[in-house]
Amino acid sequence: xxxxxCGMAIRPLNRFLSESGDTARIYQAGEFCDLVLIxxxxxxxQARVVAQRAExxxxxxxxxxxLALLQGLHAxxxxxxxxxxxxxRLHVPSGALQCSGIGNISVKVLRxxxxxxxxxxxxxxxxxxxxxxxxxxxxxxxxxxxxxxxIRSTVNYIEQQSLLEKSATGMANTIIKEYxxxxxxxxxxxxxxxxxxxxxx
Numbered sequence: 114x115x116x117x118x119c120g121m122a123i124r125p126l127n128r129f130l131s132e133s134g135d136t137a138r139i140y141q142a143g144e145f146c147d148l149v150l151i152x153x154x155x156x157x158x159q160a161r162v163v164a165q166r167a168e169x170x171x172x173x174x175x176x177x178x179x180l181a182l183l184q185g186l187h188a189x190x191x192x193x194x195x196x197x198x199x200x201x202r203l204h205v206p207s208g209a210l211q212c213s214g215i216g217n218i219s220v221k222v223l224r225x226x227x228x229x230x231x232x233x234x235x236x237x238x239x240x241x242x243x244x245x246x247x248x249x250x251x252x253x254x255x256x257x258x259x260x261x262x263x264i265r266s267t268v269n270y271i272e273q274q275s276l277l278e279k280s281a282t283g284m285a286n287t288i289i290k291e292y293x294x295x296x297x298x299x300x301x302x303x304x305x306x307x308x309x310x311x312x313x314x
Contacts (some may be wrong), residue, residue, distance in 0.1 A: 225271075
């Protein structure tokens with residue numbers, strides 16, 4: 114069965130994790146792996162309070178269908194400053210990947226080309242959201258990359274072989290270090306879809 118290597122990195126604007134409005138979660142259970150990335154509007158301690166509220170919700174409800182997860186999170190954050198978020202679910206044996214998101218979270222699949230998975234406009238916790246599911250199938254060697262807008266969105270990662278050869282955690286840390294902006298929190302999740310036995314330390 115194919116294997117996965119998952120990693121994430123968070124860099125708060127104000128240097129303290131207790132003040133980051135960006136947050137990420139990776140859940141692995143059985144044949145599935147779920148990725149969730151949330152970017153609360155703004156930054157600092159007040160944004161962190163909302164991020165913690167979002168974390169508590171997804172920690173309990175991450176096994177739900179993706180649309181239900183986002184709609185539930187939306188209801189849970191009503192009355193707060195709001196957030197943008199994206200979630201992905203991979204069925205590891207088949208490579209079937211589902212993705213859904215609201216707002217400007219970047220979700221890319223890196224393969225022979227860089228493919229962007231489109232999320233819907235909106236803000237979680239405000240008005241009405243209409244998330245949709247986007248589906249694709251991963252092949253061994255493909256990489257899923259999710260990041261907040263605290264990381265530049267115009268980077269072509271396909272051309273950076275040394276970066277792609279890093280572990281998932283190493284890749285996430287390098288992306289934040291090299292391409293994180295100086296005006297916002299930054300958060301990144303990397304999932305590498307590997308042939309069995311190809312995991313690197």
